[in-house]
Amino acid sequence: MKRFAYFISDGTGITAEMLGNSLLAQFDTIDFERVTFPYVDSVEKAQKAVEQINKQAEESGHQALIFDTVINADLRKIIEQANGLKIDIFDTFLGKMEQALGVSSSYSVGKSHSALTPAYLSRIDSVNFALDNDDGARTRHYRDADVILVGVSRCGKTPTCLYLAMQYGIRAANYPLTEEDMADLKLPKVLEQFRSKLFGLTIDPDRLAVIRHERRANSRYASLKQCYHEVDEVEALFEREQIKYISTTDKSVEEISTRILAETGLQRRLQS
Numbered sequence: 001m002k003r004f005a006y007f008i009s010d011g012t013g014i015t016a017e018m019l020g021n022s023l024l025a026q027f028d029t030i031d032f033e034r035v036t037f038p039y040v041d042s043v044e045k046a047q048k049a050v051e052q053i054n055k056q057a058e059e060s061g062h063q064a065l066i067f068d069t070v071i072n073a074d075l076r077k078i079i080e081q082a083n084g085l086k087i088d089i090f091d092t093f094l095g096k097m098e099q100a101l102g103v104s105s106s107y108s109v110g111k112s113h114s115a116l117t118p119a120y121l122s123r124i125d126s127v128n129f130a131l132d133n134d135d136g137a138r139t140r141h142y143r144d145a146d147v148i149l150v151g152v153s154r155c156g157k158t159p160t161c162l163y164l165a166m167q168y169g170i171r172a173a174n175y176p177l178t179e180e181d182m183a184d185l186k187l188p189k190v191l192e193q194f195r196s197k198l199f200g201l202t203i204d205p206d207r208l209a210v211i212r213h214e215r216r217a218n219s220r221y222a223s224l225k226q227c228y229h230e231v232d233e234v235e236a237l238f239e240r241e242q243i244k245y246i247s248t249t250d251k252s253v254e255e256i257s258t259r260i261l262a263e264t265g266l267q268r269r270l271q272s
Contacts, residue, residue, distance in 0.1 A: 001029065001030050001031060002030070002031045002032070002033060002060075003030055003031075003032055003033070003060075003062055003064070003065065004032070004033045004035065004053075004056050004057070004060065004062070004064040004065070004084075005020060005024055005032045005033070005034050005035070005064065005065040005066075005067070006034075006035050006036075006037065006049070006053055006064055006065070006066045006067065006082075006084070007020050007034070007035070007036040007037065007067045008036075008037045008040055008049055008066060008067070008068045008069070008070060008079060009036075009037070009038055009039070009040065009068075009069045009070060010039065010040055010041045010069070010070045010071055010072060010075065011038065011039065011069070012038055012039075013036045013037070013038035013069075015069050015089065016036070016067045016068065016069045016089060017034075017036060017067075019067065019089055020065075020067035020087070020089075021034075023067075023087075024065075032065075035052075037049045040070060040075065040079075041072070041075075042075075043074070043075065043078065046070075046075045046078040046079055047078055049079070049082075050078060050079060050081050050082045053066065053082040053083065053084055054081075054082060054083045057083040057084060058083075063083060063084045063085055064082070064083065064084035064085070065084060065085050065087065066079070066082055066084040066085065066086045066087065067087050067089060068086060068087065068088045068089065068090075069089050069090055070090075071090065076088065076091070119169070119269075119270050122169045122269050122270060123165070123166060123169055123270055125169075125171075126164075126165035126166075126168075126169045126170060126171050126172075126269070127162065127165040127166060129141070129144070129145070129165065129171045129172075129173070130158075130161040130162050130164070130165040130171070130172050130173070131162075133145065133161075133172075133173035133174070134158055134161065134173075134174060135157075135158065135174060135175075135176055136174070136175040136176055139173075139175070139190045141173070142173055142190075142194050142197070143194070144171060145171050145172065145173040145194070145197055146170045146171045146172060146197070146266055147164070147170065147171075147172050147173075147197055147198075147199050147260065147264060147266060148172075148173045148174065148175060148191070148194055148197045148198050148199070149161060149172060149173070149174040149175070149199055149200075149201055149260075150174070150175050150176075150177055150191065150198055150199070150200050150201070150243070151174075151176070151177060151200055151201035151202060151203075151234060151245075152176065152177055152202075152203070152208065152227075152230045152231060152234050153176045153178070153212075153221075154203075154208060154211045154212050154215065155201045155202060155203040155208065155248055156201055156203065156248040156253065156256060157174035157176070157201055158174060159253050160172070160174075160201070160248075160253055160256050160257055160260070161173065161174050163253045163254065163256075163257045164257050164260070164261075167254075167257065167268075167270065168257070168261065168268035168269060168270050169268060169269030169270040170261075170266060170268065170269065175188070175190075175191060177230075177234050177237070179230070182230065182233040182234065182237070185237070185240075186237075186241075187237070187241055195241070195243075198243050199243070199244055199245065199260055199263070199264060200234070200238045200243045200244065200245025200246075201245060201246065201247075201248050201256070202231060202234060202235050202238070202245055202246070202247050202248070203231065203247060203248050203249050204231075204247065204249040205224065205227040205228040205230075205231045205232075206224065206227075207249050208227040208230075208231065209222055209223065209224050209227045212227065244263050244264070246259055246260070246263070
């Protein structure tokens with residue numbers, strides 16, 4: 001079963017996508033075709049979006065789902081003409097919040113994603129930190145890290161660091177544990193002084209072999225034997241050194257990141 005879902009915004013569309021996708025995820029038996037209309041800030045753009053939605057509804061024979069975060073009242077009236085279930089995210093919540101707070105909303109476009117605010121600058125700083133301290137390439141800035149992710153190669157360290165930076169403003173570095181590190185049966189010397197910042201990631205060896213095979217097919221690095229060996233050694237190291245860790249095997253980067261925050265007690269600098 002396939003249905004169409006539209007995200008319409010006078011800004012980036014990130015808010016509409018985030019909230020809309022959270023709702024769509026509850027209907028996992030339906031295959032949704034998702035279409036985003038960002039920067040719908042004129043009558044012409046709003047009419048064009050409505051025309052496309054109505055055309056698709058006529059061709060498919062099904063109403064669309066329309067998630068809308070447009071502020072301008074005139075543009076919202078145009079969008080209401082679309083053949084679909086319209087979920088006006090701001091209208092749904094802002095009215096009730098105005099009543100509860102006793103003040104009117106500013107109804108400003110792009111408020112949640114404004115550039116050059118302290119939150120935005122913190123986000124960029126954290127992303128740069130994650131990129132500069134990726135894969136153990138540099139360790140001299142570990143003192144400034146909020147968390148240092150450790151684990152075997154290709155277990156999800158880099159995407160998790162970037163997500164922590166983008167969504168929460170967390171300064172995350174990562175260090176890959178290699179065969180040379182495992183041979184000593186102890187933490188690499190460079191990590192010893194930052195033990196309190198370490199958090200481990202592990203992964204099912206079979207899944208790891210598949211991921212590595214895509215990178216280096218038919219290599220020792222991607223072999224099942226090697227993957228089992230590395231994962232077993234690293235998990236033993238985590239247990240021996242009392243480093244908290246989680247498996248990334250069946251978890252999204254969003255879940256991995258929030259679990260890290262919960263396990264470490266780190267306070268996010270940004271609200272996702």
